[in-house]
Amino acid sequence: MPETGNTGTTAGEAALPASRKQEAVPGLALGLALLSAGPVVILVLLIVVLSFLSPYFLTGRNLSNILAQTAVISVVAMGQHLVILTRGIDLSVGSNVALASVVGALSFHAGAPAIVVIAVMVGCGAAVGAINGLFYVFGRLPHPFIITLATLSIAKGLALQLADGRAIPGMPGSIDALGREAVWGLPGSVFVVAGVAAVLFVMAKTMVWGRWIYAVGGRPDAAVRMGIPVSWVLVSVYVISGLCAGIGAVILAGRTDAGSPLFGNLLELDTIAAVIIGGASFLGGRGHLGHALIGAIMIGVIRNALNLLNVNVFFQLIVIGVVIVIAVESDVLRNYLEGRMRVMQAGRQS
Amino acid sequence: MSAVATSIDHAATTDDPVLAVRGATKRFGSVVALDDVSIEVRRGEILGLLGDNGAGKSTLTKCISGVHQLDAGAILLDGASTQIRSPADARFAGIETVYQDLALFDNLTPGQNFFAGRELAWPQWLPRGLRFLQQRKMDAETRVLLANLKVTLPRLDAVVAMMSGGQRQAIAVARSTVFARKVVILDEPTAALGLRESRQVLNLVAALRDQGNAVILITHNMEHVVELADRAVVLRQGRKVGELMPTKDNKQELVSMIVGA
Numbered sequence: 001m002p003e004t005g006n007t008g009t010t011a012g013e014a015a016l017p018a019s020r021k022q023e024a025v026p027g028l029a030l031g032l033a034l035l036s037a038g039p040v041v042i043l044v045l046l047i048v049v050l051s052f053l054s055p056y057f058l059t060g061r062n063l064s065n066i067l068a069q070t071a072v073i074s075v076v077a078m079g080q081h082l083v084i085l086t087r088g089i090d091l092s093v094g095s096n097v098a099l100a101s102v103v104g105a106l107s108f109h110a111g112a113p114a115i116v117v118i119a120v121m122v123g124c125g126a127a128v129g130a131i132n133g134l135f136y137v138f139g140r141l142p143h144p145f146i147i148t149l150a151t152l153s154i155a156k157g158l159a160l161q162l163a164d165g166r167a168i169p170g171m172p173g174s175i176d177a178l179g180r181e182a183v184w185g186l187p188g189s190v191f192v193v194a195g196v197a198a199v200l201f202v203m204a205k206t207m208v209w210g211r212w213i214y215a216v217g218g219r220p221d222a223a224v225r226m227g228i229p230v231s232w233v234l235v236s237v238y239v240i241s242g243l244c245a246g247i248g249a250v251i252l253a254g255r256t257d258a259g260s261p262l263f264g265n266l267l268e269l270d271t272i273a274a275v276i277i278g279g280a281s282f283l284g285g286r287g288h289l290g291h292a293l294i295g296a297i298m299i300g301v302i303r304n305a306l307n308l309l310n311v312n313v314f315f316q317l318i319v320i321g322v323v324i325v326i327a328v329e330s331d332v333l334r335n336y337l338e339g340r341m342r343v344m345q346a347g348r349q350s
Numbered sequence: 351m352s353a354v355a356t357s358i359d360h361a362a363t364t365d366d367p368v369l370a371v372r373g374a375t376k377r378f379g380s381v382v383a384l385d386d387v388s389i390e391v392r393r394g395e396i397l398g399l400l401g402d403n404g405a406g407k408s409t410l411t412k413c414i415s416g417v418h419q420l421d422a423g424a425i426l427l428d429g430a431s432t433q434i435r436s437p438a439d440a441r442f443a444g445i446e447t448v449y450q451d452l453a454l455f456d457n458l459t460p461g462q463n464f465f466a467g468r469e470l471a472w473p474q475w476l477p478r479g480l481r482f483l484q485q486r487k488m489d490a491e492t493r494v495l496l497a498n499l500k501v502t503l504p505r506l507d508a509v510v511a512m513m514s515g516g517q518r519q520a521i522a523v524a525r526s527t528v529f530a531r532k533v534v535i536l537d538e539p540t541a542a543l544g545l546r547e548s549r550q551v552l553n554l555v556a557a558l559r560d561q562g563n564a565v566i567l568i569t570h571n572m573e574h575v576v577e578l579a580d581r582a583v584v585l586r587q588g589r590k591v592g593e594l595m596p597t598k599d600n601k602q603e604l605v606s607m608i609v610g611a
Contacts, residue, residue, distance in 0.1 A: 208469045209479040215455050215466050222453035225417065226467035227438030229479070236479075285457035341512050 035334045039279040054308045070300030071189035072248045077274040079244030081292035082237040085217045087284030091148040093245045095155035097264030100124040100249035102159045105168035105259025114172035122246035129242015133235035159261035167260035178254030189251045217285035277327045368564045374423035383409040385588040391564040398579030399568045405585040411535045415447040416440035444531035452522040456511035461492035464525045516547030523554045535566045
């Protein structure tokens with residue numbers, strides 16, 4: 001079967017004039033490459049333009065400020081990103097941050113040492129995440145939207161109840177240190193973000209678990225048929241999202257020296273926006289941690305710039321919303337271009 | 351690829367059915383999808399599974415591959431009754447399935463698809479999900495596998511979403527050879543393909559058989575059945591209505607059995 005043994009690229013392709021091959025795909029490939037590089041390019045352009053618009057923008061102090069202000073969004077967005085990779089969504093992260101910070105503050109006032117306070121906050125976050133994941137998977141809910149909307153409300157109510165509706169001042173000194181300058185003019189929280197990013201990067205890229213997340217997000221029904229433990233993969237991403245919210249609570253508590261039921265307001269929207277703006281696909285299975293981080297920094301830069309340029313606070317919300325629409329549309333465009341690419345591939349070999 | 355070598359040895363030494371289904375019955379509500387169906391298939395043999403739409407072919411194969419569970423009846427592997435509760439059970443028992451919808455991950459590369467759910471990873475003492483991927487080893491095995499099957503793909507590092515129908519079908523069939531040790535089930539592998547791509551996939555099916563697998567081939571194409579299948583079983587409305595050696599001469603008989611005329 002020498003003439004028929006090949007599947008895929010065959011003699012037919014070699015017979016094509018080289019010029020046609022050259023023009024058929026590179027145009028599309030260039031478009032796809034631009035789209036995947038898009039968020040980074042836009043971020044760099046944004047920074048260049050802003051450095052001309054405001055003399056203060058490109059100072060070390062301001063950049064350090066931006067990183068400090070985006071630390072919480074960054075950490076929580078990385079967890080959100082894992083959830084979105086599996087075609088899910090975690091609406092509870094903002095309330096989760098509030099609840100974790102309140103529980104942490106209460107444990108501090110009950111006399112717990114700093115290490116225990118941190119463990120309580122992170123554990124509280126992970127527990128809420130576990131509830132999300134377990135109910136979504138084993139409660140056979142049609143979509144995680146529902147359970148995480150419920151825990152958004154429950155965690156917020158619980159935090160308000162426990163704190164009697166007010167912020168609880170006071171945090172251990174070692175947590176407060178996260179909000180202060182540590183090394184190279186950067187606050188400690190930035191190093192927490194970097195640490196979490198490093199751990200999650202290794203887990204997602206080099207461990208079987210990471211591969212399974214992409215498989216589940218790419219095609220859940222096929223993942224079941226290939227023998228991947230889909231239920232536990234799904235539970236794990238919600239636990240990690242909750243865990244990241246707990247870490248976000250530690251950072252926020254350190255910056256403000258308090259726990260508060262009002263923390264994390266609209267953080268779920270900021271983190272979802274960060275993941276999408278950064279270039280991950282809302283359709284699941286596409287994207288990496290860098291997308292979440294770039295998106296978070298972009299949101300931080302836009303907010304910071306609008307502040308520096310004395311733009312009205314309400315307008316910030318509008319700008320972020322417009323950016324989200326652009327990001328989602330470019331995701332749609334990317335899918336379309338990939339479809340075209342597939343047609344081309346098929347055409348080239350027949 | 352050691353699994354392949356051992357199965358060839360077996361093929362030479364045994365003539366007992368590697369897979370036997372006895373009295374398979376499956377209901378969906380009030381609909382009887384399978385009614386007391388029994389089939390057997392041996393190593394190095396291709397069994398054609400024929401029938402009109404809704405005859406129960408897919409239900410039967412889904413029960414064998416663990417997607418559904420039988421209400422009554424037994425599945426015997428190498429003569430031993432086997433409980434197959436999930437697709438993972440089936441794969442673990444050496445049964446691979448090429449689904450009609452291919453069950454490929456569009457966002458993964460061919461190699462990542464081959465090893466999905468069966469990733470090569472270390473260290474063994476960790477739970478499966480926490481092990482570290484042996485990516486280079488998987489890449490190397492992917493290249494060997496594709497070369498053995500004479501499948502060439504434009505790029506091994508591109509995601510499957512970018513590939514054509516024939517390439518995707520070839521990837522799905524090739525994936526079933528990675529871990530198949532006993533039985534491979536193919537559900538209409540040529541349904542969506544053109545003439546030449548069909549031919550390539552049929553060659554792959556023959557390769558699976560030559561490796562010593564028992565192959566169950568579902569198809570509507572009588573030419574393919576006559577060409578490849580050693581035996582053909584015909585289902586109609588959930589019942590087994592016939593079994594024969596397909597030849598050019600009894601093709602018409604097969605068609606009558608399928609439509610019930």
